[in-house]
Amino acid sequence: MDNLSYIAHQLRNMYPSAGPDDSDRALLDRVRTEVDQRFEHLASRVTILARGGSSPDPLHVMKHPIYLYLLARVIHERKLPDEYRLKDRLYCLNKALHGCSIYFKVAMPKVFFLNYATQVVLGDCTYGENLVVYQGVTVGGYRDKIPTVGSNVVLMPNSTISGTTRLGNNVVVSTGVTCINQVVPDNTIVFGSPSRKSEISLHALKDRSYLEYFIDTAS
Numbered sequence: 001m002d003n004l005s006y007i008a009h010q011l012r013n014m015y016p017s018a019g020p021d022d023s024d025r026a027l028l029d030r031v032r033t034e035v036d037q038r039f040e041h042l043a044s045r046v047t048i049l050a051r052g053g054s055s056p057d058p059l060h061v062m063k064h065p066i067y068l069y070l071l072a073r074v075i076h077e078r079k080l081p082d083e084y085r086l087k088d089r090l091y092c093l094n095k096a097l098h099g100c101s102i103y104f105k106v107a108m109p110k111v112f113f114l115n116y117a118t119q120v121v122l123g124d125c126t127y128g129e130n131l132v133v134y135q136g137v138t139v140g141g142y143r144d145k146i147p148t149v150g151s152n153v154v155l156m157p158n159s160t161i162s163g164t165t166r167l168g169n170n171v172v173v174s175t176g177v178t179c180i181n182q183v184v185p186d187n188t189i190v191f192g193s194p195s196r197k198s199e200i201s202l203h204a205l206k207d208r209s210y211l212e213y214f215i216d217t218a219s
Contacts, residue, residue: 003055004028004032006058007068008028015093018084019083030080031074038110042112043055045215046215046216048062061098065097065102069090069100072086072088075104090104091104094117099118102120103123112131113132115132115133119136120135121138122139122140123139123140124141125147126147129151132154132211133155134175135158137159137161139155139161145163145164147162147164150166152170152208154172155173157175159174160178165180166184168185170186170187170208171188172211178192187204
């Protein structure tokens with residue numbers, strides 16, 4: 001069974017269409033080439049994904065969440081007729097299978113990696129290239145304020161980026177840190193306060209291995 005057939009089968013089992021039996025597959029086929037190209041470009045740059053080949057795989061827990069997002073995103077970008085709400089059902093499928101919440105209206109960078117997508121919520125934000133996201137990360141607006149995340153950023157487990165926060169380039173946000181309405185300059189690692197969750201501590205980032213372990217930035 002090929003990748004799209006597998007996804008169509010997952011949809012039928014979990015979020016069936018109100019339309020004809022072949023309606024999902026017909027729309028998936030319309031975006032397949034573009035989605036495969038985008039995914040293969042992304043996977044070729046992410047070291048862990050490239051090791052097993054850059055093609056999609058519905059049984060690969062790091063590939064499949066990204067591929068499902070891209071399917072819904074391309075349908076949205078191309079404004080294709082979607083009377084049976086395939087975009088929404090792909091989003092729901094991703095959330096149910098992987099605990100991954102990235103709505104198709106959110107513009108993710110061309111190269112990003114979810115180091116396990118469980119409890120990841122990536123909402124409205126301006127995202128830079130080469131983004132690494134660990135499990136439990138939340139990014140999104142707060143009271144109509146939208147954050148900005150620069151390029152070459154790593155968001156460690158259970159970190160939160162919200163409000164008017166601006167993360168510069170080459171930034172690592174450590175585990176459990178909450179950044180609300182903060183400004184973080186380039187080349188910084190962010191730590192939290194053990195006593196006050198709202199406080200952060202900024203230190204010079206001298207080691208790029210956090211990012212380069214996952215993404216080939218030289219390509």
